Amino acid sequence: MIRLIHSELLKYRTLRSTWVLMGSGAALAFLIVILFLHIAHTSIVNGASAYGSAGSGIGSTDYGSSGWYPSVLYQSYNYPQVFAVVLGIICVTSEYRYSTASFTYLVEPQRVRVLGAKLVASVVWGILYGVLVAFLSAAVGVLFSAVWNLDPGTFLRNSLIYLPVDLAGFVLFMLIGVGIGTLIHNQVIAIISGVGLLTIGPALIILLYAIAPYVVPYLPQTALMALERVPAHASGIGSRASLLPWWGGGMVLIGYAALLSVMGATTVLKSDI
Amino acid sequence: MIEVSGLTKRYRNVLAVNNLTFRVMPGRVTGFLGSNGAGKTTTLKMIAGLVQPTSGTATVNGANYRDITDPAKHIGVVLESTVAHPARSAKANMLIGAASIGAPYERVSELLQLVGLNEHAEKRVGAYSLGMRQRLSLAMALLGDPSVLILDEPGNGLDPQGIAWLRNFLKWLSTQGKTVLVSSHQLSEMSQMADDVVIIASGHEVASGPLDQIIQGIGGVEIKFRTPEPERMIQVIQAAGGRAHFKGAGLVDVSGLPLEQVGALVAQSQIIIYEMTTSRGLEEAFLQLTANPQSSTAWNAISE
Incomplete structure (x- = not known):
């Protein structure tokens, strides 16, 4: 099993798409943090109170309040976490797209072990990716908070407080990606499905809130918000929904990853290569 | 194995x-x-x-x-x-x-x-x-x-x-x-x-x-001759039960007989030969065997 995990770690490392997606995710986090800090800075300079509300929408309320910093961090991690799903999907589907699955299963005919190795390798790379994004967000946040007379200390403190759950978010989204890839072998369809589900999330939440509000806390994105303890009032999509406790959000995401992986494993075990 | x-x-x-x-x-x-x-x-x-x-x-x-x-x-x-x-x-x-x-x-x-x-x-x-x-x-x-x-x-x-x-x-x-x-x-x-x-x-x-046995069973090797006496060559081979086809320019393709027998026939008949090449007739064997796959199970000579 150690050999398989080593091999799967190498697969991530030697694929250019891994670095492109991680780099893009980190760059996105960088831009989002700057954008939010700039909005806060501009609003304060234009006369809004540092603790006052300005405008409506995601992350725009109560600049400088205790809830504002976590919501900025949530936004800076949220989009890179979509890339984590894509990474997880590619980890599995590239094997089928480029026919390397046959070699993989020839080396280890017990396919469940291969899936297990992929999940473990995805945990490791999810942590690496999460650390990269968290470090960059914190560094940029502290720097520009200082430059724009916000509160760099609070930004740094929040970055550290929320680091474990943020990393958990990255890892769980990677695992969900692996589960989707195991279930849907066609890479294009798998990515469209995974990213589509996450990007239409806000619209889906609003729709479901109207017809089945009890379902909303159990959707991947609201579960992630719960895990990362995003204040509901500070998040556009969360403002109308009640969230689970943070551990409940984590359990829901683990459940998604486990369910998809088990369903995928069942498919992989039966399928001819 | x-x-x-x-x-x-x-x-x-x-x-x-x-x-x-x-x-x-x-x-x-x-x-x-x-x-x-x-x-x-x-x-x-x-x-x-x-x-x-x-x-x-x-x-x-x-x-x-x-x-x-x-x-x-x-x-x-x-x-x-x-x-x-x-x-x-x-x-x-x-x-x-x-x-x-x-x-x-x-x-x-x-x-x-x-x-x-x-x-x-x-x-x-x-x-x-x-x-x-x-x-x-x-x-x-x-x-x-x-x-x-x-x-x-x-x-x-x-x-x-x-x-x-x-x-x-x-x-x-x-x-x-x-x-x-x-x-x-x-x-x-x-x-x-x-x-x-x-x-x-x-x-x-x-x-x-074994490849040789299968080819032999179907028709043996293919032998290509270049000779100034193609008609006589064809007669000799056909008289012995083999197949011979004139390909023009003195070339004759022979099959259906063991290589040793063809060599002996050519020597006995004193036919002049300029060139002789052999190729194992796998293609012929393959085409014959796969022409009717349902009926052919005759060649199971797996080497032990």
Whole structure:
């Protein structure tokens, strides 16, 4: 099993798409943090109170309040976490797209072990990716908070407080990606499905809130918000929904990853290569 | 040794492989022959545990592939020319393979050298020619230093030098005592490479055994003569029960008789010969055997 995990770690490392997606995710986090800090800075300079509300929408309320910093961090991690799903999907589907699955299963005919190795390798790379994004967000946040007379200390403190759950978010989204890839072998369809589900999330939440509000806390994105303890009032999509406790959000995401992986494993075990 | 017994694969209404039984012996190259769609790849995949048989068994060194611990250390399999990820370098693909098999990393450069890709090791596989990818696939199959090698159409995409290299390489492997099973529909190539053959058509086995015996049974070798007396040559051969065809410019193709008998007939008749070449008539045997696959099960001369 150690050999398989080593091999799967190498697969991530030697694929250019891994670095492109991680780099893009980190760059996105960088831009989002700057954008939010700039909005806060501009609003304060234009006369809004540092603790006052300005405008409506995601992350725009109560600049400088205790809830504002976590919501900025949530936004800076949220989009890179979509890339984590894509990474997880590619980890599995590239094997089928480029026919390397046959070699993989020839080396280890017990396919469940291969899936297990992929999940473990995805945990490791999810942590690496999460650390990269968290470090960059914190560094940029502290720097520009200082430059724009916000509160760099609070930004740094929040970055550290929320680091474990943020990393958990990255890892769980990677695992969900692996589960989707195991279930849907066609890479294009798998990515469209995974990213589509996450990007239409806000619209889906609003729709479901109207017809089945009890379902909303159990959707991947609201579960992630719960895990990362995003204040509901500070998040556009969360403002109308009640969230689970943070551990409940984590359990829901683990459940998604486990369910998809088990369903995928069942498919992989039966399928001819 | 590879043993296939009653192997059958049915996909809904399509019977892809029907009741195949044959053995592949160590120290010999066995050609697995069949037209496109005959069921060769499906059979090889069943042997390698990638496709579940509907019925029957396939064992390698006495065990089902899926039950073998570290199978890549015993069996090297190349089923497609694209076992390597195109976005990775050849070396990266090999290192990943070595890591999963547990082969030492030194073996990677050793094998890349062996298949002539060491100078292109850092190049992305996507930029490789088909022939280079075939060589890389072969190197990956050899990572675990297996005693059994199963190759599906390894000659596809290879240039003449590549084919000659492959032929010599597989022959060399067989002299090392390895069991080599090679599928192909390139009959001329197989006739130079294989010691034994298994011929299938539409999922049915139509012949298996030593190549010479199968060719002999169907019509013997093909002999091409260039002679100033083609008419007399044709008469002599036909009188002895063989087949002879005039090809123009003094050329006569002879088949249907053992080589020794043809030589004796030519000597007795004192026919002048300018040139004589022989080729094993695998193509003729193949065409005859696969013309009616349902009725032909006569050639099961598997070497013991």
